[in-house]
Amino acid sequence: MKKIKILVVEDERIVADDIRMSLERLGYAVPAVSVSGEDAINKAEKTRSDLVLMDIILQGKMDGIEAASIIKSRFDVPVVYLTAYADDKTVDRAKITEPFGYILKPFEDRDLQTTIEMALHKHKMRILLEESEERYRGVVENAHDAIYIKTKGDFLYVNPAFEKLTGWKKEELCSKELNFWKTIHPEDLKFVKKMDEERKKR
Template sequence: MAGEKILVVEDERVVARDIEKRLKNLGYQVPASVASGEAALIKVAELQPDLVLMDIQLRGALDGIATAEQIRADFDIPVIYLTAFADEDTLQRAKASEPFGYIVKPFDEKDLHVTIEVAFRRRLAEAAIRVALEKEKELSELKSRFWSMIIHEFRNPLTSILSSAQLLELHGHRLSDDRKQEYLGLIQNSVRAINQLMNDTLTIVQTEKSDLEFNPASLDLEAFCRDLVEEIQFNVQSNHRIIFTLRGNCDDYCLDRKLLWHILTNLLSNAVKYSPLGGEIYLNLICTEQEVVFQVRDKGIGIPSETQTHLFEPFHRATNVGNIPGTGLGLTLVRKCLDLHSGHIEVESEVGQGSTFTVRFYSACAISQRH
């Protein structure tokens, strides 16, 4: 691994020059050589070397071991000790400081090279282990957040179902028909919310296990969209209106029906959810010889710009959602389903003005059939 920067800390000038020469012969860079622990700390901060060769016996307030401990604590740079002799107490101190190597003077060039290369390999191995441990920790935390969020999101609709059922049971004979229908509607919407959450959770788990199947087949996209809009419109409040528009001939394209349902259902449901005052939601379908484009547009609360780059990360939600319920899993699922299609998604949004999600697919079988 020639070319790395090595700082030499040696208070015998003749010895220091010999070490510098040997290191350069081996192909390493020696940006500086210093004679004290205090000077070593200054040079390490200034040069950020890849490794330090440290004489244990140094003149001054800091010996080599104390200096090495400070370097390891402040900069996490590996240190190899150089020494001609040392008593038992010094050796024990040196071991406790966890050096990356130990060279007894006098030494030959081969020993120096091997010790340095072993130190560099050890540093790479430790770095890889740290990365693996951090990823494992992040995965563990993510799983914990996942199940905590899922349990929380299941609890809300279940509470609504239980409360409504109890009210109907205890006070149904005194309730008006309109109030009974209100409670029944709340139960139905809660069941649909649970069903949607179960579907999203199952699909995300399948994608993580690579079990999610991708089965593209010829679709009449106009009929598919009209059926989907009718289904969602039936489930949403009356103050939201979903408007479907079509451009081009969209009756024969190859997409996976199930994955497309997940994508558009999540985008349309979000458009409704984050338009709390109601209004119009637009689903635009555009079909050309080159691509299929789905565009979902709303005039809701919008998404802050600093949040948009993290939208498709699990459990990430915009900072302005307030008390609007949600898990942050919907757009993660959208991205995973799009990846299976090799599709793309673009987001345009402004706080208070609404959001537009544009999904693009390339449908090779549709194009080949038309030619």
């Protein structure tokens, strides 16, 4: 069975070795250890790791939060922070990068493993959800039937078939200035409102 690859980003060599040994005891592979944010970005690309364990205070001009943001945007690799810092300012900055976990040093192997497994699972589920949404979007966009989503009279979405049927463009329909009922022909308004009320009762 292929081992999960975890890139360790830690500027203190003794601590980095301790983290690496913990990960290897837990059955993970550590393809590389980085001491700076710049090197972490390069190693993330070269090793194609499944997850990055990121310290926040690093060598060089770039800290772990900035490096995590770049790694996430370029390679879509889940990042878990492993740090001794938990002050509000640091945590608030870290939140912006949408990490998959935040572990405080010192740590227990069990906590490390649980956080890693949860992060990998969440990342996998997010990818599956995005793929599912993309498939659904393709079906809806290419449907011959008119499909729309609205709330309280405002359009949130309409597909091309709805545009063709009504003659209204998506941008016009989904603008806050255009109410759903204004798109209905006056002669059809009573019937459509009745159908809408019946739909709400289902």
